Amino acid sequence: MSKKGWKPRAISGFPEWLPEERAVELRWFDTLRGIFESHGFANIETPSVEELDALLAKGETDKEIYVIERLQSEEGDDKSSRLGLHYDVTVPFARYAAQHFNALDFPFKRYQMQRVWRGERPQEGRYREFYQCDLDVINVDHLPLSFDADLAEVVLECLEALQVGPVRLHIANRKLLEGYLTGLRVEDYVAATRILDKLDKIGADGVVEQLQSIGLDQQTAERCLALSEIREEGTGFADRVRALGVENELLDQGIEELLFVMQHLGGHDSVIADLSIARGFDYYTGTVYEGKLLEYPDYGSICSGGRYEDLAGSFIKRKLPGVGLSIGLTRLFAKMRAEGKIEAGRKCPTDVLIVLPKEDHRPDLLQLARDMRSRGLNVELYHAPQKPKKQIAYAVKKGIPHVWFPPFGEGKPHEVKNMETGEQVVADPANWVPET
């Protein structure tokens, strides 16, 4: 395979890892899968592409979409249905739920761990291709609020298991926010929400200024800000909101919902009611979540999500309310890696390297390897009858924890060497297991 005049290089925004790093990433996937499934979530995968019309329907993201085209298109190619790589797995999940509606059982609890693509300019924490791990529950017509607490609990369990250091899950409620803003007679609720969502980035003065620029008087802008500044562990947020003097039914409903979720998460000290959280996407209608690393507050969100009124929208006639949370696995993994917080995994999964003393031992030792594999061990027979020193050096280089020495003569025993302690002992190949 000669490729003249072309040099291999990394493509900006498309991360890839060495085997010992990938081993850790794989363990992360296993961990998440184990936790998701322990809570009864089923896995699905959707294609990497959707029709462009489906991807664009949500609006305002067109700039980020990668479309795919055949390098040499032919006559007869269907031009009407252009395809784009999905930029999240929510839009694909909505299409999936609608398309397979009659084959699914509700409440439908699913997780999806897939790559997504965004044609953004790469910068720290921003990738063009990255894994998202999404967890959603949807139901027909009505979905109990208890799922809003359940999902937060599952995701906190995941983040703890991944050992990414202390995290905090910030929770707010869009009804509370909308009720408050409409109570203040803010006309463009959506625009105001987007500005409030930027509190962390632009600061209090910036928020007030921008709110004034969309037509709010200073007093109203400051009352908006006052809500956004409420951050309380537990349920103390409710009194603080009520003290701000706005009253209406939607606001009350939002307060009640957030109280319910915070009460049900009472055991978790990594949860905080944070009314600055609004989330940009305008389809959230209740609970909204945003998770952050306490040690890296500037790194932004590592997981996010919320409650929505109707996933599949006009696709089908039934309403499908749901609640979802998404973990930005690549973002999180890359950050931990960059900060040196990831202890590299093993370079190869081999537990035991069997030394090959002579070529004519190969058939017997291949059988020995098979027998040990059938007992659940990962086993390699060294590939050539080289000097033992060279074979052992291979084990050292690859981080293989045990080297197996078959008998070097009639009646001699098998021996195994622990490469970490250097201890070499007689061992029975039929029942030896590595110390853990």
Place this chain on the structure above:
Amino acid sequence: MSKKGWKPRAISGFPEWLPEERAVELRWFDTLRGIFESHGFANIETPSVEELDALLAKGETDKEIYVIERLQSEEGDDKSSRLGLHYDVTVPFARYAAQHFNALDFPFKRYQMQRVWRGERPQEGRYREFYQCDLDVINVDHLPLSFDADLAEVVLECLEALQVGPVRLHIANRKLLEGYLTGLRVEDYVAATRILDKLDKIGADGVVEQLQSIGLDQQTAERCLALSEIREEGTGFADRVRALGVENELLDQGIEELLFVMQHLGGHDSVIADLSIARGFDYYTGTVYEGKLLEYPDYGSICSGGRYEDLAGSFIKRKLPGVGLSIGLTRLFAKMRAEGKIEAGRKCPTDVLIVLPKEDHRPDLLQLARDMRSRGLNVELYHAPQKPKKQIAYAVKKGIPHVWFPPFGEGKPHEVKNMETGEQVVADPANWVPET
């Protein structure tokens, strides 16, 4: 999320599965991963895209490549490095090996299970997006022939474990073929090889005819055909080749290599030396493999691969010979599914559904669920205090095998119902485990 005027539909060539089918596909991936790792292969993943120059370097595949483009490109976008979705994982592996050469340890044994994309017209067994599971060993300068046998053994173990019915792995050798053809003074060896590779599709007459069309006389064409018609279990092929009366060093070397591989695979009755196998890609230089389903001979190849002289070519100064095999997982899975040979998996991973008798039991039962999860069980607490009948119906609908009844009064015991047998017994939540 309203998406007016657009209906959800499947995209031709981009398969997706229901949760109960995906559960089986996941089990397939787990099976392959377990076997690959038991033989000491490390996992890697490469990005979904490569630079177009890298993808095109191999030639003849340009028509199949999907390029990606930002829907709204901006000034300053780098036009010089167009990106394409990879159509296999061999080219990406070559780039990976060259790029990370100094960080890898050799012989490097890796597996890769990723989606690949080809812009072909979809038809049975042909997809535009599908999973390939690749296994390769590469080494610096020289790679022992024993790996050619090892790889075949690993892949046969995989196919057996996937329970796809009887399979046969056809093995040939490009040196043998090239030696034979050059011995017959066939000038365009590559073109002749491609024609011989089509024996299954166009038949003996077709092969002779096409060989004549590239300038071979009838007798030579028939002698080419005679080689291609050799199919022998074990090592009998060698005498039959020698009986055809061609002699040269390359042919001898090819015969010796194939003998070595067949001898080392002596235990496997699903292996056959089949000299019609040539494999289209011209980078194979020794052993070539092609696996087929015995029950569906017309379905074509379900796995394939071979030995190559130099993976990374001009990327780096060192030679990287290797041998690889690729399992067409989606092709195989889709065929088994279409033939009704796949027993659907579970609709959800839940082992036990805990009944929620009253809302105020929720905190205690959430704790019960947590405790059972900590013992390795997949547990759901039903989401609402509905009638037990309705809660049980949920378990039936989702195929959840056990329903847990917490005590319905002070001092009463917990009970668990086996949904398959209908048996309901008293059980201790602290140590109950499902029968297997």
